[in-house]
Amino acid sequence: MKAIVQHRYGGPETLEYADIDPPTLGPDDVLVRVRAAAVDAGVRHLMSGVPWLIRPVMGLRRPRQPVPGIDAAGVVESVGSAVTDLRPGDPVVGAVRGAYAELARARRQRWVRIPDGISFDTAAAIPTSGTTALLAVRDTGRVRPGQRVLVTGAGSGVGSYVVPLAVRAGARVTGMCRPEKADLVASLGAQEVVGYDQLTGSRDRWDVIIDIAGNTGLTGLRRLLTPRGTAVLVGGEGKGGLFAGFDRQLRALLVSPFVPEKLKPLTAVTRATDLAELLTLVQQGELRPVVDRTFGIGEVADALAYTWSGSAAGKVVITF
Structure with missing residues (x-):
């Protein structure tokens, strides 16, 4: 073959x-x-x-x-x-x-x-990106109606599922992405769309941040969270061959017990039940890959x- x-x-x-x-x-x-x-x-x-x-x-x-x-x-x-x-x-x-x-x-x-x-x-x-997004929103982030959710990398493969799933969960979503992806992220249901440089010095706070393959420091994420907010770390990209950005996940596990915010690395596993759920949503027109x-x-x-x-x-x- x-x-x-x-x-x-x-x-x-x-x-x-x-x-x-x-x-x-x-x-x-x-x-x-x-x-x-x-x-x-x-x-x-x-x-x-x-x-x-x-x-x-x-x-x-x-x-x-x-x-x-x-x-x-x-x-x-x-x-x-x-x-x-x-x-x-x-x-x-x-x-x-x-x-x-x-x-x-x-x-x-x-x-x-x-x-x-x-x-x-x-x-x-759908499989890897869709189920990763579902776990981030439903299980790790536990997004609830009325919460404010910030999604970094909102126009990426995983982000394009996180945004509509968080909106479907009843959240008010801010999508962070490149300027050329802003229209897409808005069409997925994000109420606000911002660039990567627009939150420097911002006083806005979010109940949940879903950070997709980002390299934002843990201190920077905590500054954008409400006092009991949750940051979900979906992957990581960075320099250095040993950890290549995933050391941030390890540091989050060590730091989280000692700070008021919850810093949660996501362990993504593609389960058939989750994939079947997403396929049903797509068939019913409630989710658009x-x-x-x-x-x-x-x-x-x-x-x-x-x-x-x-x-x-x-x-x-x-x-x-």
Whole structure:
């Protein structure tokens, strides 16, 4: 089968379009012919091997999984002997390893059936970013009606889900983003849209801040919170290979017990139940995934570079 492969850590320049053997199928596995796959920050970390702390799990010198990509949507090709509730031809989506290939394999519990009326491109844009946003708003931030919520990176893949989910929870949302993404963030329901330089010296305070892959210091976040407010740290980007920005998450755990504000790192896990909930919201018209651009499988390097430049408004999807 055709796949995008990577034999050393690095950026888009390390990718090759090659023929590889298809995955073998275990009794609990489902093999899916991929129609669309998404790009997200997690792919960048897995490809670069940064932070270095992940390498004992992902491969010390090169990626243990040579095919990158996490989110995939497609059609069931075949199922293992223990799988009884899916059959060839069923449309499914899931967060899996090795999504940038013609065929992707994962355990049955990783796949969710795609409801009628949702395209493969749209479905592929949901798993990692959508479920991360749901956990940030519902579980970690515990957003409630009437609260003021600040979303940094509001025009990003995760941010484009956080904003409408927080609005749906009854919050008044301020979206922080690049100027070119302001119209999108407003269309997602944010009552206010501000730039990254507009809160310096601000006296505004928010009940919840959902900080997406940011590098704002913990002191800076605390200054923007109400006395008992909550900051949700969704990922982190920064210099240095060992932690690469994730040291802020660790410091938040250490500091939070000693300050009035709650500083909560988000542990994102893509659960099938959460993905199914989001798919239902999309089918019912209550949530709109934002797909900025689509790229062909031969343009994966361009898709990654575009996403990582920060220019993408919402999600980028690779089509097969």
